[in-house]
Amino acid sequence: MPQLSQSALLGLSLQELTVLVADAGQPAYRARQLFDALYGVRVAATDQISTLPQEFRRELADKGYAVGQPTIEKKFVSRDGTVRYLIGFADGQSVETVWMPEGDGGETGDGSEAGEPERRRWDRATICVSSQVGCAVDCQFCLTALLGVKRNLSAGEIVGQICAVLNDQHVSPPEDRVNLVFMGMGEPFLNYDNFIKAVRLLVEGVGIAESRMTVSTAGIVPRIYDFGQEPVRTKLAISLNASNDELRSRLMPLNRKWNLEKLIATARDFPLRNRERLTFEYVLLHEVNDSAQNAREVVELIRGLRAKVNLIALNPGPGIDFRTPEEERVLQFQKILVAAGVPTFIRRPRGRDIYAACGQLKRTVEG
Ligand code: SAH
Secondary structure: OOOOOOEEOOOOOHHHHHHHHHHOOOOOHHHHHHHHHHHHHOOOOHHHOOOOOHHHHHHHHHOOEEOOOOEEEEEEEOOOOOEEEEEEOOOOOEEEEEEEOOOOOOOOOOOOOOOOOOOOOOOOOEEEOOOEEEOOOOOOOOOHHHHOEEEEOOHHHHHHHHHHHHHHHOOOOOOOOOEEEEOOOOOHHHOHHHHHHHHHHHHHHHOOOHHHEEEEEOOOHHHHHHHHOOOOOOEEEEEOOOOOHHHHHHHOHHHHOOOHHHHHHHHHHOOOOOOOOEEEEEEEOOOOOOOHHHHHHHHHHOOOOOEEEEEEEOOOOOOOOOOOOOHHHHHHHHHHHHHOOOOEEEOOOOOHHHOOOOOOOOOOOOO
């Protein structure tokens, strides 16, 4: 158990490690060795960094540096192969991180995988990553909202979740292909700087391509704009969840601040890359937002956008006052969007039996 007084190496950029190494009077190439050990080899302790001389490893420890990889406190395995990890940090806080060996069911949805032979068991494995302890956004259908927000995760804690899960699954990018979705606990765009720093470390250090990562936001409009300007960024998903302002403000109180007009205007301005598409997520709530009229309103809202829609039938939970629509209504909703030319996918629930599915992450300690 790392002591609170220790400072974590995980989360430091190559540039920051370069300063640290220079301060220690070591040659500059040691920074790259540290960087590779932290993010590429994903060591759990400084004494495992075999490329560094013993003496420098000891010096790091004496100065109070530790790797700072979070610990797996609990692990729940679903019937469908999904694994929900409870991941603990040095201050005793924890989040959930989910391993989905066959992806999240929404897939990339751009057809790029079609016809690709399945190379390995985890060819489309996806890790669902948390960005905050709890969440402040207060979406009425989401269990994480019930926790409130405790704190932001640091860049090192965001990357650390992924390192811990990769190690546990014996998976090593870039040889093993892994997708990341920043759709776990928290609102990534309310922890923007740490999220962006984590993405860079994941690309440069861990070896996961930006094109294999997707961030989902509840709709923090100014940050969507900032995100579009980032030189290194993931793909973008926006949680739409309602087809008009009246409904959306009821389900997602943040809509009173950033309404659909502002949200959709920002989406229209978003600088998409070649062949890139936006994703809109839409949680279907029985007889609340799942009618044919709602579907037609969604079509109008996103008309002309290069986008696809992922439909998620509500994953239920204690304290959530909505019901899951029947399969038929979900298919009906999808049919209307598809008929209007909107590529629309139904995200299969993953790990519902272990509380690992969308909107169910609340640090449940029972299996
Ligand atoms: N805060 C971010 C990312 C986390 S939520 C966001 O809001 O986008 C990830 C997705 O799960 C969102 O699209 C959200 O609308 C959806 N979701 C939340 N609660 C859900 C539930 N109970 N059932 C199904 N999907 C849910």
